Amino acid sequence: MTREPGTPLARPSASLVEAARAEIRNITVEEAVGLLDDPTYQFVDIRDPRELVREGMVPEASKAPRGMLEFWVDPESPYYKASLDDGRTLVLYCGSGWRSALTAKTLQDMGFDTVAHLDGGFTAWKASGQEIAQVER
Structure with a gap:
């Protein structure tokens, strides 16, 4: 049976995010601030470059x-970046926390066990008044 365009999906994106959050490590902004200077953690912004600018x-x-992140952490990928697979816990974040929750779950499913996500994403980071680094084009 083919789904008619515009009709509800069998599993909407919000339910995927909710399921992912139940299985991953979720870090609050307050926890994240305490981890910024911890050398065993690496924050990773997974947003589109235009969002960063x-x-x-x-x-x-x-x-x-x-x-690209799934490929960058996979040692068997031609796109592997050792800097993202150096033993530090990756703290992923996006705009609102949806993409980072799904990505953290995907990395976990791949066997990457040192991963977490910033609950509420960059939106929560900004709303709490934390420092923001500007990004050049």
């Missing part, structure tokens, strides 16, 4: 667009 990012965070 427009809004800024968490200071010292790495940039890894969501569409």
